[in-house]
Amino acid sequence: MISSAVITALLLGQPTEGTVPGPGATEVPVQPAAPAITEPIPAPSYDDLLRRIEALEKTAEERTPPPAARSTAGAFTQNRFNPDLSIIADVAGVGTSITDQTAQTLAVPGFLDQSDRGGKLRGINFNYLELAFNAAVDPYFDFFGVVTIAPAEVKVVDVEEAYVDTRQLPFGFQLRIGKFLSAFGRLNGMHKHYWDFYDPPLVYEVFIGAEGLKNPGLRVSWTAPVDFLLQFNFEGYQGVVDESPTFNAVGYDLTAPNGAEFSSKAPFVPGLYVGSIKTSFDFGDHVFLAGASLMYGHSTQTRIQDPPTEPDMAFSAPGTILYNGELTYKYLISSYRSLTWQNEYLGRISNGDLAQVSSDGISHATVDKKQGGFYSQLVWRFDEPGRWRMGARFDLLTQNSITKDGVAWNPYTVNGVSQPLHNLLQRYTAMLEFSPTEFSRFRLQYAYDRSRFLDGVQKPIHEVLLQMNIAVGPHGAHSF
């Protein structure tokens, strides 16, 4: 072992003064020579070198011991087939202008009866530990899996994603099978740690849910053979989604104080479909990304409280549509600096039966919802090594039209009284981010939230937080 290194060094590493590594040197690897180049050794003659090689080879042969019996314990170990494993952890210190108890009862009237304050409790929030796996299954499939070990208080292990992608389908098709995040919109398909802000935009929170839409299902995607991006996705899902403000696809039972009962028929499954189209063009260093998505399914929303503080109700609307339009513009200033302006509009069209409990029994009415809103954000990566970013986001719910049997009505009630419908509910967010490397990141974020109501009265909230996110293991992809 030693001798061969020495020989190589002697042969290759010490070109003598005036000796040009001529044409023959073309194939000569540089590597073994590297350490030797700088050491001053007197130039030996060719014959000298040959003699030394022979001598060294002889010693090497003499010194080589007979092959010893090696341990066979590892004969069947297959470690090298293990998948790539990354670990992502997220923790944040949070300060808010209202107590946690009050915060959870905050409503976004007509959109949400309660606010999900996950990750925004006062003090230190351990948000998640995520394990991400990927490997080729065989020549036909790639596997991806993400397991989330979520907050200590909930103690849940959630299979966030687990799916296979085909590798061999022809004509630009790809099939995805398993449980995965939908390609709806720009943000839904992205894991949280790729988001530019700590929390999802308001429109995502009120229509899809803070966790994004992920479900067991199947996706067919087709990429067009053109020099820009043109991609179509069609997804079919089971449609039973926990904690989605729009699609839950669960049956429900209502019981009135006078004993009247109503049981809904559970929605047909699989029953959630998503279609999306994405396109992207470059004009030099100016990149545009646009897309449109549509989600179609059976919307069910219930408010069943025990004990009831407000009257129980259940809404069932087959044929509910969530739609989305997205537009992102990115200016690539240099290798490290960029400016990104990202916008998404989300809307909901829903028409169905509302069953409502009152002292007289259960009444039914037709409820029609047309709601929507958008966010617009600007993120600037501004320093030369690309470690600092700053950004601002504006959230606005622009449309909030709900009618019950043709009359304006708000499902948000206080002491049984339907509240006035508000639109133009808004939130302002700003952030400053420092990433020492691609594997660690600190983010300071401030938000002024004017979208929440407490007991029918608008309750503006100030939030300040400092987040740390780390990624350990294989190098992740840079996000666009």
Next chain:
Amino acid sequence: MKPMMTSFLVATAISFALTVSAQAKTKIVVTYPYIASLVGEIAKDQASVTTLAKGDEDPHFVVPRPSFIGKLRQADLLIINGASLEIGFVPPLIRQANNPKIMPGAEGFIDLSQFVDLIEKPDKVSRSEGDIHPEGNPHFILDWHNVPAVARTVADALGRADRGSSGVYQKNLDAFLARWKVKSAEWDKQAEPLRGKAVIQYHRLFDYFVLRTGMKIVGELEPKPGIPPTSRHLEELIESNATGTVYMVVTDPYHERKSPEGLAKKLSVPWAVLPQDVEAVPAAKNIFSLYETLLASVLK
């Protein structure tokens, strides 16, 4: 009516034929301009080449533009540098391109780093050492004696993707290698006066070039790969290199210039921006002028 019909048919036939012949051209996507230059030398006009990165971009931080997906979707061949240089942008693009021809493991996926000997392979890998490459230093193209092996790999891949023209590729390769032999000898001779000279570089980028010219590297401005220079580290560099021992400070076109310039001033030595790729600086127009520019920059 009839002549119109005929002319319409003829026009359709011609446009169809044109489409077919356009499609028949092998579509090649490469990650860096030097690979495009080599493909150009070997394929001449037999292939259409798309380059993802620009020469003056940091090769580690190429933005994965979504339009690259459409280009990869149509590729017959994808040629990458390899050794994790593209790890941040190529894998997600391949995953979305839905093109089995260029999936890792397929015949149309070529990783050039597998055909050369890499230096500086770390014994142990830990991210506490910065942005290190477990496979070894990936900037192997900066040694002109690595080019023939890379050119042969490219010609071989082209020949397999387009068997009808493999003879032409072989002929072009032979012509290229013959020219290269002459040029290499010239460059070897030009590099002679550089032997033994010490340089400080920004990132572990020019190691292959420095070793080939017989120079030696006495430090990097980055305390660890990928970590920006700190004033403390720069002071250490100045302390450990007494005036007169360092020949030159070299950097790349995409990092900030303040630190290398400041260091060079403190050490009273010249500093230079070296191209790490074709098109990194205006003078480095192709694979030949890349080395001419490199040598000229350090010989002044």
